[in-house]
Structures are given as structure tokens and as C-alpha cells.
Amino acid sequence: MLASIGSMAKLDGYIEKEGIDRKIFYDGTYEAGRYSENQYALPYETNPMMMCVNTELMKKEGIDLPGSSWTIEDLYDICQRVSKDVNNDGIVDQFGIADYTWENAVFAYGAKLFGNDGSSADFTSSKVRRALTMMEKLNALSGNYEPGSDDFDKGKVAFLPMTLAQYRTYKSYPYHVAKYSAFSWTCIKMPSESRKICGTNSETSLFAVSSQSHRKKLAWKFVKLLCCDKKVQQYLLRHSQGSTVLRSVISSRQTKRFLEEDGITHNALTTESLDAILNSMRASQHFKKYNDAMGRADYLISKALEKREVDTEISKIQNQLENTLISK
CATH class of the missing domain: 3.40.190.10 (Periplasmic binding protein-like II)
Incomplete structure (x- = not known):
């Protein structure tokens, strides 16, 4: 602005x-x-986003830790293998991922939601559609329950996206001793559709x-x-x-x-893994009406994902966001 x-x-x-x-x-x-x-x-x-991994849960399920070139399809495959009814009571109680947002998925596919000058929206592109379809698939794995960071703390979730600032706050002594002493974990870069895509979103302070x-x-x-x-x-x-x-x-x-x-x-975080995370970053889009447009987009898309109606609602969402951008 x-x-x-x-x-x-x-x-x-x-x-x-x-x-x-x-x-x-x-x-x-x-x-x-x-x-x-x-x-x-x-x-x-x-302040980049990174993926925290419960290494003990992965080991228990016989799954190798993802490499630096892992994709969002790899993420889904692992989540599918991990999500299960451990207690045999008919309810999914072990989960693949928590707090993964549709914005994370959009970054993973290298999609842009708006034109560079902020005068147009592009929510009906193939990349955005694939990202939202992946969100629907990931959400479906946990049934009617939406796992959160508390479930990760309890060792019941394999993956949890977290910003570096959140990580450094959560891991500060002595809080992390009680919070994460039950299992071991590590941090890797966020997944993307391919190695060519910088799939990590980050907020950067500038002078x-x-x-x-x-x-x-x-x-x-x-x-x-x-x-x-x-x-x-x-x-x-x-x-x-x-x-x-x-x-x-x-x-x-x-x-x-x-x-x-x-x-x-x-x-959990080394110079090598932090370097890989920072190398995979893509700058967030910003323009005069960005916050208003993203707030509206988040409300509409979250609502559509909850109802599992993204495919039928995306054109309406596109039109509403275009109106948000051109309005005063």
C-alpha cells in the first residue's frame, strides 16, 4: 500500500x-x-511456515521421514496411512495432520489468488481448484472431527504446520519439557506439488x-x-x-x-533444515485491499469446505471476491 x-x-x-x-x-x-x-x-x-513431524508416530506406523523433495501427494498418502481408529470404537482417533489450511495448500500448488496489482481474483484456476480438492480429501480422513494442535501435543497427529516464531515460543524452556516430552519430533519444509514450486508461505518484516x-x-x-x-x-x-x-x-x-x-x-531444527525451509519460501501477495480480500476469501472457502461444496461454490466465491476488490 x-x-x-x-x-x-x-x-x-x-x-x-x-x-x-x-x-x-x-x-x-x-x-x-x-x-x-x-x-x-x-x-x-x-517468519516461515514449516512442518513439524511426530517421528515416533511415523516410526510406529513404519513410515520413513519425508525427504527434502516430498510432495503434497506424499503428504496425503502418509496421512491416509496414519489416520485410523486405534481404539476400535468406530471413531478416528489417530490423525495425519492438524491445522493445515487451504492457504497452505494453495502455496503448495504454486497458485496465485490475485493479480499482481490486486485488481482481479483468480480462484477458479486449475491450481487453486486442485489445492481445494486436496483440502477436501485431507479433511475427509479425520471424519467429523477436526484435529488441532492439542491433539498433536498428545502424540495423536503425525503433522502440524507451525511458523518459526510459534516453534521458538513453544520450544522455550521449561514449557517444552512438559509439552513435548512424551514423544520426539522434528521440523521439515512444507510439501509442494513438485520440486520446482516454492511451497512455503512466510511473512517478512522489511525496512x-x-x-x-x-x-x-x-x-x-x-x-x-x-x-x-x-x-x-x-x-x-x-x-x-x-x-x-x-x-x-x-x-x-x-x-x-x-x-x-x-x-x-x-x-528438531538444524541449520540444514532451516536453510531448506528458507529456500522453499515464496513471498505472500500484498496490495492495498489484500487483508479485506483474504478475510472474505477465508470465510467463504472455509464455509464451502465445511459443507463439502467447493466445486459448486467456487465460481460464486470468485464473483464475490471480484466485487470486494472493485468496491471502495
């Missing part, structure tokens, strides 16, 4: 003059600062320069310090809840030591 109304200065000239290589950043974080083919902000911190600033060069230097300086980014990783945006900080010895010693991982 700020870029679209001219409140932020373009940074392309500064970046080129300084010789800053965009490859020092994870692609998804850098793209979050682009608007209309120009760079208006640099990434500072990111920009005001177009009205009288000290643009000084402001730019401060932005560069916050976003490009390795010491600043290393400090952020240790003391914040999200992740650094710099590849070199993730691969550093300090980060490896921090993850091993800090007590938040217990081998």
Missing part, C-alpha cells in the same frame, strides 16, 4: 551503486520488498526509506546496516523469534552452535 501511493523511495539505484547482490538474501524475503518491478524495501526478518525524507542517503545507510550487516542479523536470530534473511548467517558456525546449545531444537 505504501509503495502504491508513493510513500516509499525506490531503492534500486542505491542497491546497484553499493553493488549489493540480491543473492545474499533468501529469494522469498527479497521478493517481499518488490512492487511493480521495483525494489522499495530490504528484508530484515522472516524502507520514506520518499519524503530529507536525509535519504543517511536513511539508506541505516536500512543497509539493519538488513545486510552479518553481526546485526546474527544478533537478531539469537534474540528475536523469527529468522535472519541472510544466507551466510544461517550457514555460520555461530548459528549451528546456537541451535545446538539454546535448548530450542533438540535436533
Whole structure:
């Protein structure tokens, strides 16, 4: 919104003059600062979604831990094998996945819900349809019950999507001792339709320069310090809840030591797995009416999924969202 109304200065000239290589950043974080083919902000911190896995439950069912190239079809196959009536009372009480949203599925298929400028919706595309069909299939595995994070805590669920910030909060000592002492678990990247698709959604905090600033060069230097300086980014990783945006900080010895010693991982998250997660990120779409449009979309699609009427309702949902985008 700020870029679209001219409140932020373009940074392309500064970046080129300084010789800053965009490859020092994870692609998804850098793209979050682009608007209309120009760079208006640099990434500072990111909070990717990742998949937590109950490794003991997987082992009990004789299922190998998914590899780095696992797909959403692999996710469904595993969930199908795991979901069952353990107590033989006619009710499914062991589940494949909890808290997996239709938005997660849309990312997995590499679909875009809106046009780049936010003036159009695209909920009837084949990718979106496949994502919503997969959601219906996953939901059907648990019967009439909707498993949640509490069920994962009890060791009854194989998969649970969680943001890095949630993970670091949940795993903080001593809370994690009571919460997760009953079983072992690990974290891997989110599944996607194919290896070519970056299927991880992430929210990224950015810094920009005001177009009205009288000290643009000084402001730019401060932005560069916050976003490009390795010491600043290393400090952020240790003391914040999200992740650094710099590849070199993730691969550093300090980060490896921090993850091993800090007590938040217990081998559940390593520099290698965190790097894979960050490499699979795609920047979320954002435009002036994004929050209003997504709020409306979530309500309509969740309602259609609950009634199992997505296929018949998707065209109506498309029309309603188009109206939301063009209305004041």
C-alpha cells in the first residue's frame, strides 16, 4: 500500500551503486520488498511456515521421514496411512495432520489468488481448484472431527504446520519439557506439488526509506546496516523469534552452535533444515485491499469446505471476491 501511493523511495539505484547482490538474501524475503518491478524495501526478518513431524508416530506406523523433495501427494498418502481408529470404537482417533489450511495448500500448488496489482481474483484456476480438492480429501480422513494442535501435543497427529516464531515460543524452556516430552519430533519444509514450486508461505518484516525524507542517503545507510550487516542479523536470530534473511548467517558456525546449545531444537531444527525451509519460501501477495480480500476469501472457502461444496461454490466465491476488490 505504501509503495502504491508513493510513500516509499525506490531503492534500486542505491542497491546497484553499493553493488549489493540480491543473492545474499533468501529469494522469498527479497521478493517481499518488490512492487511493480521495483525494489522499495530490504528484508530484515522472516517468519516461515514449516512442518513439524511426530517421528515416533511415523516410526510406529513404519513410515520413513519425508525427504527434502516430498510432495503434497506424499503428504496425503502418509496421512491416509496414519489416520485410523486405534481404539476400535468406530471413531478416528489417530490423525495425519492438524491445522493445515487451504492457504497452505494453495502455496503448495504454486497458485496465485490475485493479480499482481490486486485488481482481479483468480480462484477458479486449475491450481487453486486442485489445492481445494486436496483440502477436501485431507479433511475427509479425520471424519467429523477436526484435529488441532492439542491433539498433536498428545502424540495423536503425525503433522502440524507451525511458523518459526510459534516453534521458538513453544520450544522455550521449561514449557517444552512438559509439552513435548512424551514423544520426539522434528521440523521439515512444507510439501509442494513438485520440486520446482516454492511451497512455503512466510511473512517478512522489511525496512524502507520514506520518499519524503530529507536525509535519504543517511536513511539508506541505516536500512543497509539493519538488513545486510552479518553481526546485526546474527544478533537478531539469537534474540528475536523469527529468522535472519541472510544466507551466510544461517550457514555460520555461530548459528549451528546456537541451535545446538539454546535448548530450542533438540535436533528438531538444524541449520540444514532451516536453510531448506528458507529456500522453499515464496513471498505472500500484498496490495492495498489484500487483508479485506483474504478475510472474505477465508470465510467463504472455509464455509464451502465445511459443507463439502467447493466445486459448486467456487465460481460464486470468485464473483464475490471480484466485487470486494472493485468496491471502495
